[in-house]
Amino acid sequence: MTDSPIKNHIYDEAARVWNPGKVALLKDQGIDIVLGDRSGYIFQDVEGQPLINLHINGGVFNLGHCNPEVRQALVEGSLHYDAGNHYFPSQVKNDLCEALLAVSPDYMKYVAFNNGGGESIDAAVKFARHATGRRRVVTVNGAFHGATGIATQAGDPGMAAFFTMTPSPDEFSKVDYDDLDQLEEVLRREDTAAVLIESMPATAGFPVPHDDYLAGVTALAHRYGALYIADEVQTGMMRSGQMWCSVGYGAEPDMIVTGKALSGGYYPMSAVIMNERAGQWLHEDGFAHLSSFNAAELGCVVASKVVEITARESTVGNVATLIDLFTARLGELQQRHCRFFTGVRQRGLIIGLQTAHPEGATALMAALYKHGVWSMRANFDTSVLQFKPGLLMSTALAGDVLDRLDVALDDAARSVGMGEKSAVPA
8 A cells, every 4th residue: 555645544444434354455455546537448546646447347437437428418317317216117218128129139028127237137037937937047157147145146156155145056056167068967957947147257257158159058048948148247238349248159148137338337227138038027017026226217318328329330340449459469468478478368358368377367457557557357267367448448548558568467477476587386
């Protein structure tokens, strides 16, 4: 930590009234960020030190901090709308449903809104259990689906056990990612309601599946009567170079869960996009899934603007340009720093940087921080750094990030004893 009186005061108070464990971890990592002014893909700490944001809160800031168009939608919308009433339809709710259905497979029929990704995961599992009359949920090892009830049980076992929410083996099963044989072994029991998969598990460091994996998940789930839920909270909204990563791999999910980016960084919003089978509960009891702030009208105004910007031809073109730039430059950097930087996991702008040291991503995160870039390690695989450019990032800023990464890779390698003259650890 620095000797900044402002930061020290905020962190000390946070340790007292907010989250002592998180503060202690940040201090241990030498991180003392307190956000100040922010715009685009750069935020300043309270003392004016700029940082380029390559974490973007998992996609919350896909369109940058304080995006002026999203902010304008929020401000102008607030003159006419508030949360509204979750009992009643409204035009802005309909508009957002239509916008999401327009960028989704044409067999999708309905949209259910929630406040966060975990909440929408819970909802999707509920919908699948109702549609199938079954209970089992199959997920993959190394997944994180949120911190709400069902989402916690569907994710990392350690997190569930910490809060005494260890899932019943009769209701939750784990298989390895990118392994269709393991998945089919569970599905043969014919008691599975839903196969729930992050299209590329973020907290595991964005492993890249074989080209036929997610299409195979679709086929197996449907063969054995289960529904397939694509968790696109981090991988959706154009991050893969297409609106939905799973669909780009040829999958046909019964439900797509989106969140994070849908908020525009301003208003918490998430959604479950459903086909007819998944949404059959809507015909039986439309009041079966309720929350006061689901489909809040002001949030719908914000999210509609987010979908519009994300789907624009100019945004799609910028994403394609950035994909080419990062693919080429990261390949060059990997060759130059090959002893430490061993590989690139990439699908579009979903990127994980693989290192040769078990804590290499922790070291690289710290080195990048010192060089003015904020990125986060993958907590379930700390050899991998999550590296997440925003959709609207300029090529100039992207080039600057890559130049800083070049220097930071040397620093990180030396810090773990893998510099040019250091022996590779056994």
